[in-house]
Amino acid sequence: MMPYTPAPTETPANGVHPRPPLTTPAPQVSPLASEDAGATKDVSGRLGLLKRALLRPVRQATRWLPALAVLAGLILLWQWYASQPEIDPLILPTPLAIWQALVAQRDLLWANTLVTLNETAVGFGAALVVGVLFGVAIDFTPWLRRALYPLLVASQTIPIIALAPLLVLWFGFGLTSKSIVIALVCFFPMTVALADGLRAVDPELIKLYRSFGAGRWRIFWSVRLPAALPSLFSGIRIAIAYSMIGAIFSEYVGAVAGLGYYIELKQHEFATAGVLAAVVVTAVVSVALFALVAVVERLALPWYYAAGRE
Amino acid sequence: MGQQANYTRSSAPLLSVRDVAMRYHTQHGGWLAALAGVSLEVAEGEFVALVGPSGCGKSTLLSQIAGLETPTSGQIALRGDPEALRLGRVGYMPQRDLLLPWRDALGNAIAGLEVQGTPHGEAKRRARALFADFGLAGFERAYPATLSGGMRQRVAFARTALATRDLLLLDEPFGALDALTRASLQRWLGSVWARLGMTCLLVTHDVDEALLLADRIYVMTPRPGRIRMERRLPLAPDELRRRPRAPEFLLRPEIAALKAELLATLTDEAEIASRANSVSRANSVSNSESLASFTGGQGGAQ
Numbered sequence: 001m002m003p004y005t006p007a008p009t010e011t012p013a014n015g016v017h018p019r020p021p022l023t024t025p026a027p028q029v030s031p032l033a034s035e036d037a038g039a040t041k042d043v044s045g046r047l048g049l050l051k052r053a054l055l056r057p058v059r060q061a062t063r064w065l066p067a068l069a070v071l072a073g074l075i076l077l078w079q080w081y082a083s084q085p086e087i088d089p090l091i092l093p094t095p096l097a098i099w100q101a102l103v104a105q106r107d108l109l110w111a112n113t114l115v116t117l118n119e120t121a122v123g124f125g126a127a128l129v130v131g132v133l134f135g136v137a138i139d140f141t142p143w144l145r146r147a148l149y150p151l152l153v154a155s156q157t158i159p160i161i162a163l164a165p166l167l168v169l170w171f172g173f174g175l176t177s178k179s180i181v182i183a184l185v186c187f188f189p190m191t192v193a194l195a196d197g198l199r200a201v202d203p204e205l206i207k208l209y210r211s212f213g214a215g216r217w218r219i220f221w222s223v224r225l226p227a228a229l230p231s232l233f234s235g236i237r238i239a240i241a242y243s244m245i246g247a248i249f250s251e252y253v254g255a256v257a258g259l260g261y262y263i264e265l266k267q268h269e270f271a272t273a274g275v276l277a278a279v280v281v282t283a284v285v286s287v288a289l290f291a292l293v294a295v296v297e298r299l300a301l302p303w304y305y306a307a308g309r310e
Numbered sequence: 311m312g313q314q315a316n317y318t319r320s321s322a323p324l325l326s327v328r329d330v331a332m333r334y335h336t337q338h339g340g341w342l343a344a345l346a347g348v349s350l351e352v353a354e355g356e357f358v359a360l361v362g363p364s365g366c367g368k369s370t371l372l373s374q375i376a377g378l379e380t381p382t383s384g385q386i387a388l389r390g391d392p393e394a395l396r397l398g399r400v401g402y403m404p405q406r407d408l409l410l411p412w413r414d415a416l417g418n419a420i421a422g423l424e425v426q427g428t429p430h431g432e433a434k435r436r437a438r439a440l441f442a443d444f445g446l447a448g449f450e451r452a453y454p455a456t457l458s459g460g461m462r463q464r465v466a467f468a469r470t471a472l473a474t475r476d477l478l479l480l481d482e483p484f485g486a487l488d489a490l491t492r493a494s495l496q497r498w499l500g501s502v503w504a505r506l507g508m509t510c511l512l513v514t515h516d517v518d519e520a521l522l523l524a525d526r527i528y529v530m531t532p533r534p535g536r537i538r539m540e541r542r543l544p545l546a547p548d549e550l551r552r553r554p555r556a557p558e559f560l561l562r563p564e565i566a567a568l569k570a571e572l573l574a575t576l577t578d579e580a581e582i583a584s585r586a587n588s589v590s591r592a593n594s595v596s597n598s599e600s601l602a603s604f605t606g607g608q609g610g611a612q
Contacts, residue, residue, distance in 0.1 A: 204404055204408055205410075208404055209425065210397065211398075211402035212397075212398055212425040222421070229412075303411050303412040304412070
């Protein structure tokens, strides 16, 4: 008999062997050392990714320096210009005045931020559920795709600016009307992203799973849905960016609390610094929500980022 | 079914394909014959290669044997039983590795067993055993993106081998790899086949690959796809089973003569096909493409 030829030893794509392959003798490496190497690799799975996801802002602080420098320059320029005697602070307050308004009104701003965040959470959550259901439904049969897709596109052509006052009329000044506006703004990008992601799955992969004897649902859960997740997350990122805009807008139209309501109130008082203070809070919250989605995505799809994507 | 009565269960070959034809509707309302009267057999433990140019219908035939497509006419039987369910029993190994990027190597290897309902623990145990055998030990937790093309293909091979009960169908499994990796994986596959006692049907357009791996070779010709020739390798029985075959094996006079014969049949048929092509309107694959695909050895996917 021919002796068994050891499997070809190749270098993995990243150019380093996680462990010496067993097919080549490695007398210089103690078994303990190679076990350690294996253990480190295991930990660098989910836990390591959590650490990396949380440390990312710190690591990237240096990368953000140019942007921060430009921002600081612009604020200084603004401060200088708005301090000129001929500039009316009611028209253009200085950044310092905005900051002072923000500090002075911090309790009120915080209470209104919580209201807006609550609306965003409810509206976005509903949009996520509805968006995923529609995305799966569209994917399920060509018939449903033809039936639903035009309606969903049509729903996006309705100007929210016309609809929002009606929603207030129908559902009142509270949480419901706000959540509906947010959900209407948010669900579409997620539906489209998921449906596209499900459709883009490699047909050869589906063929392979069928050859294993897998049925339609098995293929959906094991292959198509996981493969579509990166695409769904793209939709979620777009939706979360829209969600705060939707919330502020719907409050602006008619509300009894929230950042949009606060902005409207301050506008009526001609407290321009207060308006801009609420705008600053909105921007900070939006960025925080976006960052939250990015962290969740990194935790949910460690494989996607392990492939060297940044 | 007449054929079924012809053999008893014990004497029936593992796989028998009888007069399988496949026709597609064309856009012009006519028919396009992809396969016409294809018959072949694979015995238990045998390594059979099916050589043909791109577009000769060999991948279609493989899909039918796997149970993924149904032939227009003809019969495909497992151990003489044409009613036997082939999905989930016959292993199908595509050209690309098709590993799931969100699962580590071991998770990918057990994917087929999982679908078939094997308990998770047992599936992992069997996969680990095979990993050691396949030179993949130590890479169980590695994501596919961090593995080389050859290693990924071996993981994919482990996945199919674990899920296979009867017959392994290999659809140009090394076609997407570079020449050196392909050569080493061919040697590796030969040795694995010899040790594990599998039954393989390999589809390829590479005559050398067929000669290095197979006991028996069918030559398939295109438009419509049919078996043109069948040859057993001219070797003594004990030598026939020996793997892996060294590259020098191809230089032996009797093997070189067989290679020339196979190539002549393929080229001859390609010329006939190209002449037919210039008349026919229904064909999409150009003759230069199909010629290059087996003379160059590096041809495109089907």
